[in-house]
Amino acid sequence: MFLLAASCACAQAPSGSAPTGVTMKQLMVDLVYPAANDILLFISRGEPRNESEWAGVRRGAATLAEAGNLLAMRAGTRKGDWTKDAKLLADTGTALYRAALAKDAKALMAMADALDASCTTCHKQYRPDIFPAEGGSK
Template structure:
């Protein structure tokens, strides 16, 4: 009995000490609670790094789907850790869908102020830059729809639209004499 009563007292003291701490913790976790700063986009990569890290791998999935039937890929031995989207847990035509969406979303990264690889600010305010960003968005959505349709003819058209969007912007801003120091 004594031990039992003592146990209860410890529990009560524990509750009194921990309850306010718990309430404070819960408030701190509240997403819109006072003191929680609203998240803003933050930049970590220059334009060259965004191209290599985000646009390049996503577009390669779409380009591959032109020649290799996405439905013919066999899932990897461990799909959940496969580094090839086609053989991953979200493989086949779903990989095409996801890569189309990735490109459409990546277009947003091209209108956030950031430097080019040479340190100059990227010309995101230029009318032609904006036009080609829109072209990339549209092409990404077209690839997404081709993935949904699971149709090799539709993906041929969508992949062509993606390649054209890349090419248009690169012709002016990337493919310049002297390379990286003179780009953007």
């Protein structure tokens, strides 16, 4: 009985922490970066060549759109443009997803710079220590 009561008390996560335990860095490395990379790969090759490649673009784009929403929820105590920057990623992901749904290769190719900018806009402000002077989202 006592043990049961005690185990209930420690089930609470510390306030303000991410409920999943996935850190911001892990979100970037394991979710956001691979999704962006998949899309850029198809763009750099020319264009998606078959249904499976378009599905890859849709997967990446949907991931970026939802990651933008997720980042907006993780504003925490950050000041400045965090929410706006996160929304830019969500909007870019949404536009990419629409292009992929329509299999509009021209629209997709035209969005490479916007995709890069959706990363660097936030990194410039919130990751200045690592941000490469020459730009880019790596």
